[in-house]
Amino acid sequence: MCVGMPLDNKQLQDLRRIAGRDNVRDSIEERLLHAYDGTREERLPDAVVRGVSTEQIAAIMRWANETRISIYPRGAATGLSGGSVPAEGGIALALAGMNRIVEIDPGNLTAVTEPGVVNADLSRAASGYGLFFPPDPASMTVATIGGNVAENAGGLRGAKYGVTRDWILALEVVLPTGDVIQTGARTMKNVVGYDIMHLLVGSEGTLGIFTKITARLHPIPPARRTLLAFCRTARDAAQAAKEIIAAKIVPAVLEYMDRVTMIAIENYTKTAFPSEAEAALLIEVDGPEQTVADEARRIEELLTRQSVISTEVAGSEEAAERLWDARRAAAPALTTIAPLRISEDVCVPRADLPEMCEYIPVLRGEFGIEIAAFGHVGDGNLHVNMLIDPHDQPQADRAHAAIEKLFDKAIALGGTISGEHGIGTQKAWYVERQLGPVQVELMKSIKRAFDPNNVLNPHKMFLWRPE
Amino acid sequence: MCVGMPLDNKQLQDLRRIAGRDNVRDSIEERLLHAYDGTREERLPDAVVRGVSTEQIAAIMRWANETRISIYPRGAATGLSGGSVPAEGGIALALAGMNRIVEIDPGNLTAVTEPGVVNADLSRAASGYGLFFPPDPASMTVATIGGNVAENAGGLRGAKYGVTRDWILALEVVLPTGDVIQTGARTMKNVVGYDIMHLLVGSEGTLGIFTKITARLHPIPPARRTLLAFCRTARDAAQAAKEIIAAKIVPAVLEYMDRVTMIAIENYTKTAFPSEAEAALLIEVDGPEQTVADEARRIEELLTRQSVISTEVAGSEEAAERLWDARRAAAPALTTIAPLRISEDVCVPRADLPEMCEYIPVLRGEFGIEIAAFGHVGDGNLHVNMLIDPHDQPQADRAHAAIEKLFDKAIALGGTISGEHGIGTQKAWYVERQLGPVQVELMKSIKRAFDPNNVLNPHKMFLWRPE
Numbered sequence: 001m002c003v004g005m006p007l008d009n010k011q012l013q014d015l016r017r018i019a020g021r022d023n024v025r026d027s028i029e030e031r032l033l034h035a036y037d038g039t040r041e042e043r044l045p046d047a048v049v050r051g052v053s054t055e056q057i058a059a060i061m062r063w064a065n066e067t068r069i070s071i072y073p074r075g076a077a078t079g080l081s082g083g084s085v086p087a088e089g090g091i092a093l094a095l096a097g098m099n100r101i102v103e104i105d106p107g108n109l110t111a112v113t114e115p116g117v118v119n120a121d122l123s124r125a126a127s128g129y130g131l132f133f134p135p136d137p138a139s140m141t142v143a144t145i146g147g148n149v150a151e152n153a154g155g156l157r158g159a160k161y162g163v164t165r166d167w168i169l170a171l172e173v174v175l176p177t178g179d180v181i182q183t184g185a186r187t188m189k190n191v192v193g194y195d196i197m198h199l200l201v202g203s204e205g206t207l208g209i210f211t212k213i214t215a216r217l218h219p220i221p222p223a224r225r226t227l228l229a230f231c232r233t234a235r236d237a238a239q240a241a242k243e244i245i246a247a248k249i250v251p252a253v254l255e256y257m258d259r260v261t262m263i264a265i266e267n268y269t270k271t272a273f274p275s276e277a278e279a280a281l282l283i284e285v286d287g288p289e290q291t292v293a294d295e296a297r298r299i300e301e302l303l304t305r306q307s308v309i310s311t312e313v314a315g316s317e318e319a320a321e322r323l324w325d326a327r328r329a330a331a332p333a334l335t336t337i338a339p340l341r342i343s344e345d346v347c348v349p350r351a352d353l354p355e356m357c358e359y360i361p362v363l364r365g366e367f368g369i370e371i372a373a374f375g376h377v378g379d380g381n382l383h384v385n386m387l388i389d390p391h392d393q394p395q396a397d398r399a400h401a402a403i404e405k406l407f408d409k410a411i412a413l414g415g416t417i418s419g420e421h422g423i424g425t426q427k428a429w430y431v432e433r434q435l436g437p438v439q440v441e442l443m444k445s446i447k448r449a450f451d452p453n454n455v456l457n458p459h460k461m462f463l464w465r466p467e
Numbered sequence: 468m469c470v471g472m473p474l475d476n477k478q479l480q481d482l483r484r485i486a487g488r489d490n491v492r493d494s495i496e497e498r499l500l501h502a503y504d505g506t507r508e509e510r511l512p513d514a515v516v517r518g519v520s521t522e523q524i525a526a527i528m529r530w531a532n533e534t535r536i537s538i539y540p541r542g543a544a545t546g547l548s549g550g551s552v553p554a555e556g557g558i559a560l561a562l563a564g565m566n567r568i569v570e571i572d573p574g575n576l577t578a579v580t581e582p583g584v585v586n587a588d589l590s591r592a593a594s595g596y597g598l599f600f601p602p603d604p605a606s607m608t609v610a611t612i613g614g615n616v617a618e619n620a621g622g623l624r625g626a627k628y629g630v631t632r633d634w635i636l637a638l639e640v641v642l643p644t645g646d647v648i649q650t651g652a653r654t655m656k657n658v659v660g661y662d663i664m665h666l667l668v669g670s671e672g673t674l675g676i677f678t679k680i681t682a683r684l685h686p687i688p689p690a691r692r693t694l695l696a697f698c699r700t701a702r703d704a705a706q707a708a709k710e711i712i713a714a715k716i717v718p719a720v721l722e723y724m725d726r727v728t729m730i731a732i733e734n735y736t737k738t739a740f741p742s743e744a745e746a747a748l749l750i751e752v753d754g755p756e757q758t759v760a761d762e763a764r765r766i767e768e769l770l771t772r773q774s775v776i777s778t779e780v781a782g783s784e785e786a787a788e789r790l791w792d793a794r795r796a797a798a799p800a801l802t803t804i805a806p807l808r809i810s811e812d813v814c815v816p817r818a819d820l821p822e823m824c825e826y827i828p829v830l831r832g833e834f835g836i837e838i839a840a841f842g843h844v845g846d847g848n849l850h851v852n853m854l855i856d857p858h859d860q861p862q863a864d865r866a867h868a869a870i871e872k873l874f875d876k877a878i879a880l881g882g883t884i885s886g887e888h889g890i891g892t893q894k895a896w897y898v899e900r901q902l903g904p905v906q907v908e909l910m911k912s913i914k915r916a917f918d919p920n921n922v923l924n925p926h927k928m929f930l931w932r933p934e
Contacts, residue, residue: 188846445916
């Protein structure tokens with residue numbers, strides 16, 4: 001771990017004056033608590049500041065911009081690419097406390113929240129109006145909306161409901177200079193100027209700090225139907241998923257699990273899956289009762305034609321929840337297999353998913369490391385988990401080489417190296433290979449336009465060479 | 468009309484060599500044919516170049532960037548904000564000829580097209596696979612996809628299907644410097660770097676020229692049901708629209724027409740509407756047969772409770788088309804009322820639409836000009852048409868004053884001055900009042916990052932002061 005230098009006394013005094021005495025902490029305990037994210041990366045901030053209002057954050061940013069001290073905003077720090085890690089000293093700005101739902105407007109199907117509202121809490125509050133907030137990263141019971149916006153979080157329902165970017169209408173933003181802008185509008189259409197608002201979504205906390213978020217909500221679908229299908233091979237499962245899409249059914253959920261993931265779940269949850277199953281699909285359709293019943297029937301027929309081993313259709317909400325328990329156990333179950341789970345999330349065109357799924361055993365064979373794959377095949381987004389011991393350097397090196405080949409494969413298929421986790425500190429080394437030098441240079445120009453002194457969440461997304 | 472200076476002979480020779488002799492025209496006839504757009508604004512380009520390939524366009528832009536000659540890309544020039552008008556001399560780059568549909572991929576529900584493909588032609592080609600391209604600006608039988616992307620075109624189905632930005636996955640782009648980038652990916656999720664791709668959508672041809680467009684397609688809904696309802700007052704109609712949304716029905720189409728528009732349609736199409744009707748709503752729901760039937764029934768009940776004068780429900784496809792004919796006649800019918808129709812398109816939060824509709828007669832009374840309002844109330848987007856004689860200067864001045872008050876009202880309601888037409892040359896004078904100086908300065912920085920010599924579609928979107 002890189003231990004940053006504490007701020008000098010003058011700086012600490014200034015910061016206390018600007019941010020409020022009680023909102024500034026520099027004990028080693030507080031700094032340790034704000035050093036990590038969902039990766040294993042840890043970097044100690046020099047101090048921790050609790051954000052409490054737009055005005056306070058604007059004042060902090062003005063000061064940071066003048067004194068050239070780095071600010072690293074963070075919500076629940078569940079990110080999986082190092083986006084909120086204090087990369088090189090400076091101040092962790094903790095926003096989880098700004099967790100007020102300002103308004104739910106059922107007439108407009110919109111909500112206004114502060115950045116620290118937990119994703120699931122927004123849907124819970126909206127459910128009283130028969131509404132929900134569709135983006136559902138697996139971390140939704142912990143992750144904050146602000147972090148979701150910063151990372152353009154995806155989730156299990158992406159195939160049908162899209163990603164966070166599709167559900168954000170307007171943002172109040174503190175810029176790296178300390179200026180505050182209102183961008184976007186509370187309207188369904190808006191074509192005034194460049195789309196700064198959508199540019200900020202997915203900017204990984206490098207272009208601005210979101211202090212107020214206006215989101216669209218969606219009516220809760222009246223019915224859902226959940227199916228779990230076991231397949232003989234990974235290719236069978238991927239092919240079945242492809243056939244469902246080609247049949248013009250857009251399931252809310254279409255999740256894939258490979259054999260390694262299934263065994264981990266069996267051991268972790270003490271259940272048993274068919275022993276000859278190499279892969280499984282969790283499928284959920286939602287919508288009006290009649291449509292849902294019809295689509296579930298068509299999916300069952302289609303799975304039978306694809307010669308699945310067996311299909312379980314949940315007959316009740318409780319049964320559906322039991323099917324879901326298996327999928328939800330995937331990530332925790334895999335962490336029991338090896339000391340470190342490196343979770344990649346390549347995304348390829350949906351029709352190319354069978355090829356990607358078949359590539360996993362090839363990688364496993366070539367590099368001699370355990371790999372578990374599961375993910376959101378409805379949108380082509382596959383989580384490829386390298387299960388390694390980070391203290392075994394040769395193994396860690398092989399994992400890195402395997403990741404590089406995995407990325408190359410995704411690009412070769414017309415895909416992308418990250419569907420929802422983002423770049424952060426973890427994947428910056430590869431970005432230019434996907435995007436090319438011209439596009440990376442454009443992005444750096446945008447960063448400079450927003451943040452001329454590079455004080456907001458620096459050292460993320462690109463490899464920054466010294467000027 | 469401002470008549471630009473023709474290029475000098477050396478420049479014309481260079482251009483012919485770079486772009487191909489047959490692709491460069493400088494006759495007055497060709498220049499006149501490429502001087503206008505859907506507004507009445509006209510500015511003669513110095514010459515017209517026909518774009519034929521990515522490589523040719525890249526070579527043209529490299530030359531233009533070096534010689535500081537402005538390039539104005541255009542598709543079908545149906546835009547309603549001056550976006551493709553050659554604002555201050557330079558070259559009109561005609562892209563309508565690049566109209567090849569490169570690929571339709573039913574497995575991925577995607578299409579790849581050149582920029583000159585007409586919007587409706589893409590849906591026609593996709594219909595063979597049971598698919599369509601949802602963004603449907605009223606100009607869809609003429610407007611090109613490239614122009615749709617540049618303007619982030621909306622349309623009648625925006626409330627349910629969103630706008631062009633929601634349906635674009637990837638772009639091949641010639642930058643103002645002549646560099647070519649591939650941005651976005653053919654995947655449903657992608658979080659690698661800043662979202663340059665979505666920033667380019669709606670950039671009004673000022674940041675890059677799209678030479679290849681990858682779009683998402685959607686399954687054609689199996690059924691639709693169309694209703695036409697006549698209401699006693701504008702407020703009744705707007706309230707009914709609001710109630711439909713609040714009942715969590717998301718119609719594909721929810722169109723509003725006021726009395727002035729209805730009379731124009733009656734005269735133009737020789738039909739008769741109920742004489743006591745001050746407003747009408749055209750409503751269409753689509754989806755699975757059962758859902759559609761159920762939603763249409765609920766809408767009818769809801770309209771009855773809102774005490775509409777009468778509701779016509781189309782019993783067949785032909786009857787539905789007849790109801791549509793009225794709506795489609797709105798724009799042409801209004802052009803017969805006065806020599807000039809200034810078409811504004813404010814957008815407000817849906818729940819505030821009744822207030823906006825009631826404001827139209829206030830404006831009419833205050834400024835003594837005829838105003839017709841119709842539009843996409845499902846998404847809060849109202850087309851406010853000032854019907855004037857541009858040669859009557861006092862009347863034109865009053866129209867401008869009315870537009871300013873209309874914009875102020877939209878902003879006061881938390882809305883925006885343009886839902887789908889864009890800014891172009893027409894609304895640049897107001898942009899800073901909606902966005903504020905900080906955000907406008909950010910946008911200008913982005914323009915400079917992409918186009919350091921300001922050669923691509925200059926003088927659009929912002930008021931550019933001399934440096």
